Amino acid sequence: MKNIKILYLVLLGLSMSWACTEEERTVMSDNPDSPVLTSPASGQSIVLDSETASEQLVFSFDPANFGFSAAVNYTVQLAEAGTSFADPLDVGNSNGSDVTITQASLNQRLIGRGYEPEEGIQMDVRVRASLGDAVDPVFSEVSTISVTPFSEALEFTRMYVPGDYQGWAPENENTVLFSVNNDNVFEGYVHILGGSGAFKVNEGPNWDVNYGGENGTLERNGPDLIVTEPFGTFRLKVDLNNLTYEIGTRRPWGIIGDATPLGWDADTPMEFDPVENVLTITLDLVAGNFKFRAGDWAFNYGDTGMDGVLNPDGSDIPIADDGNYTITMDWKVPGEITYELIKND
Template sequence: MKKINILLFSLLTLSGLMSCSDDPDLIIAPEESFVSPVLKAILPENEIFTENTDMNSNLGYVLWDKADYGYSAPVKYVLQADTAGGDFSKPIEIGSSSTNQLILTAKMLNSAGMNYTLKMKPVTLSMRLMTQITSIDFNAPVQKVLYSNIQDVTFTPYIAETPMKAAYYIVGAALVGWGNDPANIGADLQPFFSTNNNMKEKIYSYTGYFQANEIKLITMPGDWNTAGAFASSGASGDFNTKNEGGNYIFAAAGYYTFAVDFTTNKYTCTPYDASGATKFNTVGIIGDATPAGWGASTPMELVAGQEHLWVLKKVELIGGKAMKFRANDSWDDASKGGGNWGTGEIPFGKADNSGSSGNISIEKGGEYFIEFNDLTGEYIIMPLKTAQKK
């Protein structure tokens, strides 16, 4: 008899719950009684990630006081991030937890930083918690999402390979020679220059002395199948990157600016007046990013057959430091007939030859390829492995 009574009580209780769930006016709790979670701490602070960081390691914890919906409900806490001072209109999610803490791994924090910077530099993110009720009667009204207070966190993410605007080259006897392998970059393979680092804009130019001879365009060192070929040789025209057609032929030797757009596959070739240009005895790089620091210039070499194009085929630069180009081991600038070029980004830029020019920042250390044109101030400062990439 006792077992029958217990079973009957259970059935009546279940029936009551089901009838309650069928009530469309069911109210779980008034929204005005909800209490938002309180973000207490985000550990660690000022972390610097490097190539030696174990991205699976635990850095610390995110700690908070739980939200209160006025009844016992399973709540999911989502850690969101936005750029410092952002409005969280498009936040990213770092991780989630159903308790009052979240284990923060190196990968979670580093990945968050990579959403807001392409460079290895300190980044500050604003973080908050968003709550979601993960399980509730489907007939119950949707509960209001709650947000915590905001805390800022500063750290330096590690970016293994910073995306860079692609390098393109000229090859041929009109400049140096026909060697197309990566080892010839800076010699037979002469890099085009560009005045900006917009990866979507593929406009480049090369100003220098051309022999009365021929060239092709190279999109990938060592690969002739994707070389740029021409239907004709004129002041302007079209080319293709399937190596279908002939070489561009310079009818007369002289200084020219050869400009190309690899988006439209069009080119122009314009005579350049270099008659009044200063011919420097030496040009080098100087700065705390360079091998000799600020005390002395690291000399560059003239490109074969040129009087204004200088190259360093391989040099070790120090990350987090800066450099400039300097002529004749002197700080004289253009106003005194000298060369003291600075200000700009990498890998491409146009340096300013004035007494007020700034430095060129080198954010990541390593082996670099550098070429500089003292006629135009244009330069390329590119990690060697990126320049040589096929």
């Protein structure tokens, strides 16, 4: 009798396992129900206004159904009408049934894309539902709306980069990356010249939303990103759309030239100012010329126009008189590297 019971339980377990596997296989192979955009409606006109810039715009939708319970990530996307979302603008992300954005934020992104203020733009809007890389995303039907931005000075959206190199201070407005297209892709330089090499990337000047990770993949509240010795200046790219990051090649910046103590044979290293997020050096120079260089001549900068803006392979920078000088190299303006040369005596 005991053997019969054991055999029955084994057969029952196999039957349930087969049924469960078959059910999961069937569910995964079914076509999921796409999300349905409910607001704004197709044909609606949205006129952004500087007087109501802080008010929220709400993009609402009915959730997708993948056939099983899962945490679905929704992204509302805008694109110029008729472009088939070749270059979409991600409005925002949510795990709920709506995505919100302030009028000011959307306006900045539109102005950053080059759209003219006070002119209506025909834009397609859709909702993307994703479970991650293992399952293909599904999209809502496309609605077409009109969006009119208002005139304002362009301010690039930014991402804060606190780390051991600057005292773990997310409120430092100088240690930031910029999104020059306001598209959630941020790029810039970080100067890690000491400490443990650990840092993070934060959406605001606080720890509310921070990202870490490893092997090029970002994770909210993830482990510290690490740069190992030898330290230097690194170009950092953060893509919040795909939750990825890239850390470029180390660049050990210094100055070189017959005005410097080491002449044209070697670089004199620059030091890092963690408060201002600039590279600086104070030293005695003699009449002559110098340039900025990062280890070899493939990465050298001079000043062709003598306007304080550095150019790759630019002209030598002259030193007219012997003396003590402070030189500062600054990357804080997106797409531009500037320098300052001050004679101290």
